[in-house]
Amino acid sequence: MRAAYLPGNRTVDLKDVPVPTPGHGQVLLRMRASTICGSDLRAIYREHLGTGPEAYQDVVGGHEPSGEVVAVGPGVKERAVGDRVVVYHISGCGLCEECRKGYQISCTSPMRAAYGWQRDGGHADFLLAEEADLLLLPDNLTFLDGACVACGFGTAYEALCRLDVSGRDRLLVVGLGPVGLAAGLLARAMGVTEVIGSDPSPERRQIAERLGAVTTQVDESLPVEQVGADASVDCSGAGAGQLAALRGTRRWGRVALVGEGAELTVDVSEAIIHRQLTLHGSWVSSTVRMAELLDRLSRWELHPSVVVTDTFGIESAADAYALADSGRTGKVGITWD
The missing domain is CATH 3.90.180.10 (Medium-chain alcohol dehydrogenases, catalytic domain)
Structure with missing residues (x-):
C-alpha cells in the first residue's frame, strides 16, 4: 500500500x-x-x-x-x-x-x-x-465530514462546550483557519447569532464570510479591544492571537485557548485578574x-467538509x-x- x-x-x-x-x-x-x-x-x-x-x-x-x-x-x-x-x-x-x-x-x-x-x-x-x-x-455524513470531525471540529466543539456558548453570547473567534471556521460554524448551529472573526489572512477571512462562519470581521472600524465579546476562542496558535482573544473579551467574560505552539506574555493582573476573566485551556476532545x-x-445536517477547500x-x-x-x-x- x-x-x-x-x-x-x-x-x-x-x-x-x-x-x-x-x-x-x-x-x-x-x-x-x-x-x-x-x-x-x-x-x-x-x-x-x-x-x-x-x-x-x-x-x-x-x-x-x-x-x-x-x-x-x-x-x-x-x-x-x-x-x-x-x-x-x-x-x-x-x-x-x-x-x-x-x-x-x-x-x-x-x-x-x-x-x-x-x-x-x-x-x-x-x-x-x-x-x-x-x-x-452517521449515514448522512460523508467520510470527508468524518475526517474533519476526527480532530478539528471535535476540538472546536469541546472548546465551545467549555465556554457554554448560547444565543445570549457574542463570540470572538481569533484565527480563521480550519479550527476557527469550525468554531464559527458550530457556534452558529448552537444558537450564537453574532460571531466576530479575526485573521491576518484576507483569503481566510473571505472563506469565513462565504461559509457564514462569521457575521462580522475585526478591522480598522472594529478594533479587537472594542469587540466586548462575552466569550472568545483563540484558534490561531500565536501569542498575538491569544492576547487578542483576551483583550477582545468583556469583563467577566470567558476565554478558551485552543491553538498550540505559542508563547504568551501578558500582564496577568491587568488582562485577566482585574477583568475577572474565566480562562480555559482546551485540548482536543x-x-x-x-x-x-x-x-x-x-x-x-451540518457537513464539516464545507471547510475543505x-x-x-x-x-x-x-x-x-x-x-x-x-x-x-x-x-x-x-x-x-
Whole structure:
C-alpha cells in the first residue's frame, strides 16, 4: 500500500509498505479520507519536536482518519466489516483517570500513542486501528465530514462546550483557519447569532464570510479591544492571537485557548485578574464529546467538509502538505475514491 511519511524540513516521503493484519481487538480500515491538521504542519512537516505527546516516531502521518472497516481481528466485539467510522486519534491505556473519562488525549500512561505521531496514521491506503478508538459515522455524513470531525471540529466543539456558548453570547473567534471556521460554524448551529472573526489572512477571512462562519470581521472600524465579546476562542496558535482573544473579551467574560505552539506574555493582573476573566485551556476532545458531536451534526445536517477547500490523492500528498502549509486555504484533505 502507499503511505506518506513526514521526515521534516517540509518534505513528504511516499513509500510502498505491506498492508497490516489486525491483531486482537483491532480492525483494518480502508482509508476514505484523511485531512491535514495544523499540528501536523507545525510539529512534524516543518520540524520534529521529538519529545512528549508530539514526539513523531517516523510512522505514517495523518491523525484525522475516516474509513471503512474491511477486516476485524480476534476479540473485536462491536465493529464489523462494512462499518463507516471515524478514528479518535489517540490510543490511551484505557485505565488511567483521563481515559476512564473518555479523554484519551490526556492519557497519563507511557502506553499512550497518537495516530500519525507514535503509531501509523491515516495517510495510507489502509490503517490498523484499535476497536476502542472508533466512532460510527452517521449515514448522512460523508467520510470527508468524518475526517474533519476526527480532530478539528471535535476540538472546536469541546472548546465551545467549555465556554457554554448560547444565543445570549457574542463570540470572538481569533484565527480563521480550519479550527476557527469550525468554531464559527458550530457556534452558529448552537444558537450564537453574532460571531466576530479575526485573521491576518484576507483569503481566510473571505472563506469565513462565504461559509457564514462569521457575521462580522475585526478591522480598522472594529478594533479587537472594542469587540466586548462575552466569550472568545483563540484558534490561531500565536501569542498575538491569544492576547487578542483576551483583550477582545468583556469583563467577566470567558476565554478558551485552543491553538498550540505559542508563547504568551501578558500582564496577568491587568488582562485577566482585574477583568475577572474565566480562562480555559482546551485540548482536543473526548470520545464521549466527539460521539455527541457526530450525532448533532447529523441532526443539524451540518457537513464539516464545507471547510475543505482542496483535496488530493495519496500520490499527491506532497502537494497537499505544501498547499496546507501556505496558510491561505481552508482545510486540505487526502481522499480515496
